[in-house]
Amino acid sequence: MQDNNTEVLNLTEAAKFIRVSQKTLREMARKKRLPCQKVGREWRFLRRGLEQWLAGPAADSAVAEQVAAYKQASLPTMTAPADERAPAGFGDTAFTNNRREPLHRWVPWIAGFSAAFVEEVFDAALNGDPAGISVLDPFAGVGTTLVEGLKRGYNVIGFEINPYAALACEVKLHAAKFRLKHLTDVIEKLEQLRRSGWVERARPASTPPKNFRSKAPFFSPDIERQVLLLQDFIAQQTGGRLERLLKVALGSVMVGFSNYSYEPSLGTRAAAGKDEIEHADVFRIFCDKLWEMEADIGFIQRHMKRFSHQPAAAVHQKSYLAQSDVLPPQSIDLLVTSPPYLNNYHYVRNTRPQLYWLGLTEGNGALRKLEEDNFGQFWQTVRSGPLISLSFDLPELARLLEIVRAQNPAKRTYGGSGWANYAAAYFNDCHRFFEVTRRLMKPGGSVVIVIGNNIVQGVHIETDRFLAEIGAMHGFQLVRMHRVRRKRTGSSIVNSSVRAGVTRKQVELYETAVEMRAGG
Numbered sequence: 293m294q295d296n297n298t299e300v301l302n303l304t305e306a307a308k309f310i311r312v313s314q315k316t317l318r319e320m321a322r323k324k325r326l327p328c329q330k331v332g333r334e335w336r337f338l339r340r341g342l343e344q345w346l347a348g349p350a351a352d353s354a355v356a357e358q359v360a361a362y363k364q365a366s367l368p369t370m371t372a373p374a375d376e377r378a379p380a381g382f383g384d385t386a387f388t389n390n391r392r393e394p395l396h397r398w399v400p401w402i403a404g405f406s407a408a409f410v411e412e413v414f415d416a417a418l419n420g421d422p423a424g425i426s427v428l429d430p431f432a433g434v435g436t437t438l439v440e441g442l443k444r445g446y447n448v449i450g451f452e453i454n455p456y457a458a459l460a461c462e463v464k465l466h467a468a469k470f471r472l473k474h475l476t477d478v479i480e481k482l483e484q485l486r487r488s489g490w491v492e493r494a495r496p497a498s499t500p501p502k503n504f505r506s507k508a509p510f511f512s513p514d515i516e517r518q519v520l521l522l523q524d525f526i527a528q529q530t531g532g533r534l535e536r537l538l539k540v541a542l543g544s545v546m547v548g549f550s551n552y553s554y555e556p557s558l559g560t561r562a563a564a565g566k567d568e569i570e571h572a573d574v575f576r577i578f579c580d581k582l583w584e585m586e587a588d589i590g591f592i593q594r595h596m597k598r599f600s601h602q603p604a605a606a607v608h609q610k611s612y613l614a615q616s617d618v619l620p621p622q623s624i625d626l627l628v629t630s631p632p633y634l635n636n637y638h639y640v641r642n643t644r645p646q647l648y649w650l651g652l653t654e655g656n657g658a659l660r661k662l663e664e665d666n667f668g669q670f671w672q673t674v675r676s677g678p679l680i681s682l683s684f685d686l687p688e689l690a691r692l693l694e695i696v697r698a699q700n701p702a703k704r705t706y707g708g709s710g711w712a713n714y715a716a717a718y719f720n721d722c723h724r725f726f727e728v729t730r731r732l733m734k735p736g737g738s739v740v741i742v743i744g745n746n747i748v749q750g751v752h753i754e755t756d757r758f759l760a761e762i763g764a765m766h767g768f769q770l771v772r773m774h775r776v777r778r779k780r781t782g783s784s785i786v787n788s789s790v791r792a793g794v795t796r797k798q799v800e801l802y803e804t805a806v807e808m809r810a811g812g
Contacts, residue, residue, distance in 0.1 A: 299338070299339040300336050300337070300338060300339075301336070301337045301338070301339055301342070302334065302335070302336065302337075303317060303318060303321075303334070303335045303337075305337075306328075306335075306337040306342060309339065309342060310342055310346060312583070312587060313580075313583060315580075316583060316584060316587050317335075318335065319392055319397075319584075320587065320591075321335045321337075322392050323392060323393065323394065325394065325591055326341070326342065326345045327341030327342065327344075327345060328341075390404065390406055390407055390436065393407045394587075394588040394591045394592065395435075395439050395464045395467060395588050395592060396434075396436055396439060397584070397588075398434075398460065398464065398540060398541075398544055398581075398584070398585060398588070399434045399457075399460045399540065399543070399544045400544065400554075401433055401434045401457070402554060402556055402637070402642065404433045404434060404436050404630070405436060405630050405742050406436070407436055407439070407440050409742075409776065409805075410436055410437050410440040410441075410628060411440060413626070413628050413738075413740050413805075414427075414440065414441070414444060414446075414626070417625075417626050417738040417740070418446070418625065418626055418738075422444055422445030422446050422599070422601075422603070423445065423447075423601040423603070425446045425447065425625045425626070426446065426447045426448075426449065426623055426624050426625050426626075427441040427446045427447070427448050427449070427624070427625065427626050427627075427628065428448075428449050428450070428619075428624045428626070428627045428628075428629075428732065429448075429449075429450045429451075429627070429628060429629045430450075430451045430612035430616070430627065430629050430631070430725070430729075431451065431452065431612065431629050431630060431631045431632070431667065432450030432451060432452040432457070432458070432461050432607055432629075433452060433457050433461070433630075434457050434460040434461055434464070435450065435460065435461035435464045435465060435607070437450070437628045437629065438450045438461060438464075438465055438605065438607065439464050439465065441603075442465060442468075442596075442603055442605055443592070443595060443596075445599045445601065445603050446603060447603050447604040447605070448465070448603065448604070448605050448606075449604075449605075449606050449607075449608075449619065449624075450606070450607040450608065451607070451608050451610055451611070451612035451615075451616070452607055452608075452609060453609065453610065453611055453662060453665050453666065454639055454640065454643060454662065455609060455647060455652040455653065456543055456643045456646040456647055456650065456652055457639075457643070458607055458609040459536060459539065459540060459543075459650070459652065460540050460543070460544075461607045462536070462607050463533070463536050463537050463540045465605040465606075465607060466533060466605070467588070467589045467592050467593075468589075468592050468593050468595075468596040469533070470533055470534075470537070470589050470593075472586065472589055472590060472593065474534055475534065475537065475582065475585070475586050475589065476586060478529070478534065478538070478582070479579055479582045479583060479586065482525070482575060482578070482579050482582070483575075483579055485575070486573075486575040486576065486579070491518060491521060491575050494521055495517075496517060496520035496521045496523070496524055497520075497524050498520040498521075498523035498524050498527070499520070500516065500520070500649075501648040501649055501651070503648065503654070503655045503656065504644070504645075504648035504649070506552070506645075507560060508551050508552075508560045508562065508568075509551060510550050510551060510552060510645060511549070511550055511551065512551060512568060512569060512570045512571070514570065514571050515549055515550070515569065515570075515571070515572055515574055518572075518574035518575060519542075519546065519574060519649070521575075522542060522574065522575070522578060523649075525538075526538045526539060526542065537585065538582075539650045539651075541578060541581045541582050541585060542578065542649075542650065543646040543649075543650050544581060545577050545578060545581050546645060546646065546649060547645060548577070549569055549572040549574060549577060550569065550645065551568045551569060552645070553566065554642070556637075557637070557638070557641075557642055558641065558642045558644070558645070611665045612667075612725075612728065613667070613721060613724050613725060613728055614665070616728045616731075616732065619732055621731050621732065622731075622732070622733065622734050622735070623732060623734070624732045624733050624734060624737055625734055625737050625738075626737060626738050626739075626740075627729060627732075627733065627737070627738070627739045627740070627741075628740045629740075629741055629742070630741065630742035630743065631667045631668075631722075631725070631741065631743065632666065632667050632668055633743065633744045633746065633755070634668065634714075634715060634718050634746040634748065634753060634755050635744070635746055636670055636671045636672075636714065638670060638672075639666070640659055640662045640663055640666070640670075641659075644659070647659070667718075667721050667725075668714070668717055668718035668721050669714070669717050669718075669721075670714070671710060671711060671714040674710075674713045674714050674717050675705040675706070675709075675710030675711070675713055675714065676705045676710065677713060679713065680712075680713040680716040680717050680720070681716060682716055682719060682720060682723075683720045683723060684720075684723045684762070684765065686719075686758065686761060686762065686765075688758075689719060689758050689761075692751065692753060693712050693715055693716055693719075694712070695751055696708050696711055696712045696715060696748055696749050696751050696753075697709055697711075697712035699711075699749035699750060699751065700749060707749070708749045711748050711749050714748075715748055715753065719758065719762070722758075722759055722762050723762050723765075726762055726763050726765070726766040726768060727766060729766075729768075729810075730766045730767060730768070730810065733810035734810065735810060735811065735812040736809060736810060736812065737809070737810045738771075738807065738808070738809055738810075739763070739768060739806075739807070739808045739809070739810065740805055740806070740807050740808075741759060741805070741806045741808075742776065742803060742804070742805050742806075743755050743756050743759055743803070743804060743806060744756070744801060744802065744803045744804070745799075745801060745802055745804075746801075747799060747801070752799045756773060756804035756806055757773075759806055760773065760806050760808065763806070763808050767810070767811035768808040768809065768810060768811065769808060769809045769811060770806070770807075770808055771807040771808060771809055772807045773804050773805075773806055773807070774804060774805040774806075774807060775802060775803075775804055776803050776804065776805045777802055777803040778800065778802055
């Protein structure tokens with residue numbers, strides 16, 4: 293009879309042993325968040341390793357020994373082919389890589405970057421006592437930079453004007469303070485309601501947001517009824533953090549059972565050639581998301597106990613360019629961010645469902661203010677206004693914008709005139725960004741900005757190069773231009789009816805991490 297301490301478990305047995313779903317355990321295994329080993333295409337676990345891992349931080353060293361021993365066992369391992377390994381410099385920034393990462397996987401985000409990329413930046417730019425290090429992300433999105441900084445014990449600060457993204461970011465940053473039992477109890481209560489048949493019988497008290505409009509019904513009738521029942525349930529949770537977490541969970545899954553999809557911009561499923569979704573088990577989908585979040589909260593709570601200090605974490609739902617004075621001068625060691633690109637991707641419109649259904653906006657006036665406060669604003673916001681010129685002297689860029697302005701004059705503001713206004717407003721905000729950032733950075737501090745090139749009205753604009761030149765005007769020294777993605781999607785930037793122009797040569801859309809250093 294085999295000793296239980298050395299018993300090898302398969303995925304099904306291990307999931308049953310630690311009482312999580314097989315899906316959750318598989319994700320944890322992929323990220324090596326517990327002792328395991330892949331044998332061929334299957335995961336294997338030692339019972340003793342799982343027991344010690346479950347014992348928590350006090351058993352960290354024992355778990356590490358188990359992991360090391362397990363990797364040295366005579367089990368087959370695989371090495372990535374050479375062409376799949378990370379290149380020199382910073383690696384791929386694609387946010388899709390976050391779909392398996394604890395906390396990062398909670399909310400899909402169309403334009404974020406990967407946790408692995410942020411880790412590489414930290415490794416290259418920071419050393420010393422983490423308690424004395426401050427990391428800033430002025431366009432925090434759903435918090436990739438801030439979460440990774442917190443995991444290393446750094447003090448992290450973010451700015452994010454989109455209320456839905458700011459909510460997700462704030463919930464992640466405070467996950468380590470969450471009372472996990474409260475969440476477990478709530479999930480079990482939801483599952484009990486689902487099993488009892490209550491969901492089929494109940495009639496919701498909540499109503500759809502009155503100012504929310506969509507071309508097609510956002511939810512089919514049966515799905516809308518279930519969402520409203522969830523709204524009733526969430527409204528009954530008065531614990532503050534718990535209510536906010538439940539809202540983030542609903543926001544992260546709601547488009548998936550709606551009649552809309554991201555392709556990549558939010559549009560109807562019918563327009564994308566997909567059938568509308570008439571029925572879905574909304575409560576099951578919601579509970580699956582909550583179990584995933586519960587597992588990740590347990591992970592971050594165990595992880596943060598290794599620090600002897602408590603890192604500070606804050607996200608300001610404010611414009612960085614207008615309200616960065618909440619931070620003291622020369623207080624930031626490292627800035628890692630990715631501002632909106634010069635491609636008019638409309639973050640406000642693409643989060644309208646979450647903003648309305650989660651009660652984060654009161655109407656179109658608030659959304660308009662978000663558009664006006666957005667970095668670079670939006671083409672729709674500035675196209676019809678008076679001519680916008682550069683607020684600084686960069687002759688090459690000024691000439692390029694005049695070329696854009698001369699394109700498709702018959703289309704008026706839909707042609708080059710409107711798009712040149714948008715591009716000029718965008719680069720003026722880049723200039724303002726470096727003015728603000730110069731005040732905040734410690735001498736010698738690092739700034740890493742992920743940005744893409746663009747094609748506007750058929751004219752290629754090397755946004756990354758111009759960004760570096762604008763930074764140099766404010767005393768930032770260029771360290772390196774890391775070409776982190778040699779090709780990215782974005783045909784709509786080139787080919788949509790309002791953007792269209794004829795490029796004179798084939799141009800790939802790429803992404804660059806512009807690495808700079810603050811002067812003394």
